[in-house]
Amino acid sequence: MRILHCADIHLDSRMSANFDKEEAAVRRQEILGTFLDMIEEAAKAHTDHILIAGDLTDSAKVTATVRNTVLGALRDHPEMKFWYVPGNHDTGEDFLGVTEDLPDNLHVFGNDWETCSLDADGRIRLSAAAMDGTPRVGEGLSLLLNPECFNIVMLHGQAAGYHARSKAETISLSAFRGRGVDYLALGHIHSHQEGELDGRGIFCYPGCLEGRGFDECGEHGFVTLEIDEDTLRMKRHFIPFAGRCLWEIPVDVSGCADSDRMAKRIREEMDRQKAENIIHEGDLIRALLVGKIPADAEKNLLFLRRSMEKEFFHFEVEDRTGIEIDYESFRYDTSLRGEFVRLVEQAEIPEEEKAEILRCGIRELSGEVDEL
Known part of the structure; x- marks a missing residue:
């Protein structure tokens, strides 16, 4: 099974702090283009699932261009399933301002924990919960996982002890240790960071897909996971994908x-x-x-x-x-x-x-x- 993990795309970001009006307009379209290119690249690689760990857009309000092109891209690839957990910039019960007639291959998580099977046998599972405006220091305490499965957990927030750009819900990594988590898919920190969660699992921030200012220098992209459905062993890779650095x-x-x-x-x-x-x-x-x-x-x-x-x-x-x-x-x-x-x-x-x-x-x- 192939899974792509991305986060913090921030579509429709103004970017007025670093660039003039013309440059910012070009960059907004380029970031949208990079996101669409990522979906096409995932399709070519026969990716099964795409995890978007929050902040797909920079705010709850988006342009019609972003709404139409993103929804169109999802519908164009029914062979892939898209899993989305809202972040601190795009909170709300809708997706891109839409509450009805969403693509069949899109699943948006709510505020309560929800676990879904990613394979036919139910051995690879994804659990996620959206932000609700309250700190998630002990969030893992209410999550029950089957240790016999490969367990992916997706959240958007700042891992305690890690610097982030803005104030957000805090995720205590210790709350997820010893609970059978294999891959903690996170969003919010805009640089690629990962580390050991416990003897079994890891946590990972893929970082933003494209840098938007000089506090986001260097390479940016997404993370791919390859999970053997027989042994449940995982291989992961960071893929630089930004159009500009x-x-x-x-x-x-x-x-x-x-x-x-x-x-x-x-x-x-x-x-x-x-x-x-x-x-x-x-x-x-x-x-x-x-x-x-x-x-x-x-x-x-x-x-x-x-x-x-x-x-x-x-x-x-x-x-x-x-x-x-x-x-x-x-x-x-x-x-x-x-x-x-x-x-x-x-x-x-x-x-x-x-x-x-x-x-x-x-x-x-x-x-x-x-x-x-």
């Missing part, structure tokens, strides 16, 4: 005194990452400028962004540089700039504040202004 890439610009030199450093690092097949032209990149630069360095972030933006779908620059001050070089400087540096050096303020004051002051004394 987001990356934050540190670029050391230490010693660079102007934007031209910084741009060359950025290009060198991007070319190196491309050559090593880490990043690709269709990706979304945030270059992180690091290192220490002279206090009077000319640095234009708009110029640096535009120098590379044609190379990628999205490119931006974030400044994390520090200021390098050689106080000795100003010791006997009789100019106004020298006097300014000496006054700041003697001030009883944190070094970080000194660096910023010197950066602004020296540029002002040099007749330069920061970019608008």
